[in-house]
Amino acid sequence: MKVLVVDDEPPARARLVHMLNSTPDFEPVGEAANGMEAVEMVQSHRPAVVLMDIRMPGKDGLEASRHLAQMDEPPAIIFTTAYSEHALEAFDTLAVSYLVKPIRQERLEHALNKARKLTQAQARHVGHRKRYAGA
Amino acid sequence: MELAAPPVTPTQLNLMAHATRNTADSTSYEANFLPNFCSAKTVLLAVLCAELLAFILALSSGADGRVLWINLALISVFIQWIALGNIVVLCLSRPQLNRLTPLAAALGCYGLSLVVTLAVSLFAVWFAPLDLVALGNGLTLNQQFIQRNVAIGAIVSAVALRYFYVQHQWKQNIETEARSRIQALQARIRPHFLFNSMNTIASLTRTSPELAEKAVEDLADLFRGSLGQQDNVTLAQELEFVRRYINIEQLRLGDRLTVEWHVEDEVDTDAKVPALILQPLMENAIYHGIEPLPAGGIVNLRIAQVKRRIQIAIDNPLPAGRAYQQRSGNRMAQDNIRQRLKLAYGDSTTMDINKIDDRYTVSFSIPLEIRS
Numbered sequence: 205m206k207v208l209v210v211d212d213e214p215p216a217r218a219r220l221v222h223m224l225n226s227t228p229d230f231e232p233v234g235e236a237a238n239g240m241e242a243v244e245m246v247q248s249h250r251p252a253v254v255l256m257d258i259r260m261p262g263k264d265g266l267e268a269s270r271h272l273a274q275m276d277e278p279p280a281i282i283f284t285t286a287y288s289e290h291a292l293e294a295f296d297t298l299a300v301s302y303l304v305k306p307i308r309q310e311r312l313e314h315a316l317n318k319a320r321k322l323t324q325a326q327a328r329h330v331g332h333r334k335r336y337a338g339a
Numbered sequence: 340m341e342l343a344a345p346p347v348t349p350t351q352l353n354l355m356a357h358a359t360r361n362t363a364d365s366t367s368y369e370a371n372f373l374p375n376f377c378s379a380k381t382v383l384l385a386v387l388c389a390e391l392l393a394f395i396l397a398l399s400s401g402a403d404g405r406v407l408w409i410n411l412a413l414i415s416v417f418i419q420w421i422a423l424g425n426i427v428v429l430c431l432s433r434p435q436l437n438r439l440t441p442l443a444a445a446l447g448c449y450g451l452s453l454v455v456t457l458a459v460s461l462f463a464v465w466f467a468p469l470d471l472v473a474l475g476n477g478l479t480l481n482q483q484f485i486q487r488n489v490a491i492g493a494i495v496s497a498v499a500l501r502y503f504y505v506q507h508q509w510k511q512n513i514e515t516e517a518r519s520r521i522q523a524l525q526a527r528i529r530p531h532f533l534f535n536s537m538n539t540i541a542s543l544t545r546t547s548p549e550l551a552e553k554a555v556e557d558l559a560d561l562f563r564g565s566l567g568q569q570d571n572v573t574l575a576q577e578l579e580f581v582r583r584y585i586n587i588e589q590l591r592l593g594d595r596l597t598v599e600w601h602v603e604d605e606v607d608t609d610a611k612v613p614a615l616i617l618q619p620l621m622e623n624a625i626y627h628g629i630e631p632l633p634a635g636g637i638v639n640l641r642i643a644q645v646k647r648r649i650q651i652a653i654d655n656p657l658p659a660g661r662a663y664q665q666r667s668g669n670r671m672a673q674d675n676i677r678q679r680l681k682l683a684y685g686d687s688t689t690m691d692i693n694k695i696d697d698r699y700t701v702s703f704s705i706p707l708e709i710r711s
Binding site: 212213214215216218219222237238259261262286287304305306307 | 530531534535537538539540541542543545546590591592593630631632633
């Protein structure tokens, strides 16, 4: 599954990319440094999951997520943040999970697997709806 | 009759203080536990209190007109003798009293003041005997006079002891409060900063272990400083602290953060300043001025010295309205610094905030000498 890494801090992105590389079934497809870039890259790369930092300059993670949620097939969003002051707000924007930095490998994997199950369920649901509409 | 104030400072509070202070010298109990009876201020206070007591006693005697004034004069002379006698005795026995535990010293003072009262009363009846006729209860007027004096002395001494105890406690509370306030004001590193730094270090350990090592050292120093016991540090130390903080932020923000130092040569960097007086302002400048900007910006730190005052200014870019307002907590750090400047320098220092064009400037000037 394709994963997009969004964080304004280069070391934070580097770490996530590294962790993704050692997680089977998931591959990083790109990095974005702010919300604006994130939206663009989601449209061009079509990742299944976005690891989204909340606090970023310009368009922040919450805004970008609201934007992404309006897509036809939105990616699953996993928020990452250094400090959990935005937790509730994050869940309002249909986030799958919420990870606090420094992120642990096992928590990341757990969140990614949860996202996968969700997107698969969503895909089935969408498929079912399409069949239903076709009938 | 007895005077108001053998200044004594007893207290269980001190006992407690001693119990917890393991460095306390076991032979000498806190040299400054008793007020200095030999000081002019204490003598003046004792004389004033004694005179007040003389007034009360003269007025309560029920006399009028000329008799009242004569009474007042006689009572005053007598009470002042006792007051000054107490002062002399307590001043002379100060070294001995200081070696006692606070409770023992309090009892000692009490005892001494009663002895002085008794002695002066005895001297008075010897010098000017009253009517020697025995009263119905078998006591002479002289004996009654002495008894009355000692009783009044006992009451007044007890009241004075209580007064000094309460005053001492009050003073200690104020001091403790001020200290804990300073400590609370110091211990404030944004949780965001801590976790972001940890995250940066976690990622650097793999990519560049040396940078990670340096970051851990810087972070350790920052925390040592913010948890530190020191109220005041030299300006040089504080600047070093700011540098360490910037080092860590630089790792995170990379090219987006540029800090320009304009510290003029003539600035006396050995001057003492309250610890953590600059770092929070730098943190503010970066947090509110640089982080919200995708392209980052420049923070200027300017330090100059004019005569005996050090002038400090930090300015940062002012992000467009909304992005700026989103980041709360700006006022908190500023209020914090403002309070600490006040604690350290009184009213001689004010902090100015200026928003000019697209720059936000915080500036203040401090005297070379710190008050506390």
